[in-house]
Amino acid sequence: DVKVTQSSRYLVKRTGEKVFLECVQDMDHENMFWYRQDPGLGLRLIYFSYDVKMKEKGDIPEGYSVSREKKERFSLILESASTNQTSMYLCASSRRGQPQHFGDGTRLSIL
Amino acid sequence: KQEVTQIPAALSVPEGENLVLNCSFTDSAIYNLQWFRQDPGKGLTSLLLIQSSQREQTSGRLNASLDKSSGRSTLYIAASQPGDSATYLCARGGGGATNKLIFGTGTLLAVQP
Numbered sequence: 760d761v762k763v764t765q766s767s768r769y770l771v772k773r774t775g776e777k778v779f780l781e782c783v784q785d786m787d788h789e790n791m792f793w794y795r796q797d798p799g800l801g802l803r804l805i806y807f808s809y810d811v812k813m814k815e816k817g818d819i820p821e822g823y824s825v826s827r828e829k830k831e832r833f834s835l836i837l838e839s840a841s842t843n844q845t846s847m848y849l850c851a852s853s854r855r856g857q858p859q860h861f862g863d864g865t866r867l868s869i870l
Numbered sequence: 871k872q873e874v875t876q877i878p879a880a881l882s883v884p885e886g887e888n889l890v891l892n893c894s895f896t897d898s899a900i901y902n903l904q905w906f907r908q909d910p911g912k913g914l915t916s917l918l919l920i921q922s923s924q925r926e927q928t929s930g931r932l933n934a935s936l937d938k939s940s941g942r943s944t945l946y947i948a949a950s951q952p953g954d955s956a957t958y959l960c961a962r963g964g965g966g967a968t969n970k971l972i973f974g975t976g977t978l979l980a981v982q983p
Contacts, residue, residue: 802973807970809968859971
């Protein structure tokens with residue numbers, strides 16, 4: 760079975776902090792994705808990566824950056840956290856052209 | 871802008887009932903349509919994936935259909951059980967190597983024992 764692991768289930772940070780959300784997958788998938796999920800807005804794609812060191816902006820990249828130094832790990836970085844980045848963050852991975860597999864999510868609160 | 875809509879936003883049914891969840895999308899040039907289940911506070915579990923060349927897919931008590939011409943997909947759940955209670959999300963796939971998904975906002979299903 761595919762396993763997508765997000766490092767934290769719950770995280771509380773303060774405004775202005777630099778925040779790292781980590782995601783690891785164990786199935787050698789080429790593609791990895793970061794989404795945020797908000798009530799009434801659904802899931803929205805922040806960034807995705809289709810190979811090591813390759814990344815592309817999704818629909819809402821502002822205020823975020825990503826890093827993919829190794830194939831199995833995809834990090835989401837909030838450069839200077841703000842309260843409007845309080846959300847549920849979901850990571851996913853997939854083989855090329857195949858269904859995405861999701862982690863359990865990180866509920867991030869910015870105070 | 872491509873949009874995916876799910877109606878109703880919430881649904882409550884008694885145990886044993888057959889039910890249909892609806893998903894509509896604005897772009898008929900669809901590559902695939904995927905249905906997910908999300909339990910409270912959890913990630914998404916993929917249920918069914920329908921390619922644009924297919925009309926339906928079945929898995930156990932679940933059957934998903936795709937009608938590109940009308941821009942609609944349905945998820946049929948037979949003989950519902952309390953364990954089916956969850957949020958059901960559909961997502962339109964953009965195809966290609968990454969198959970980027972555009973999600974609907976989901977239908978919250980409650981199956982009453």
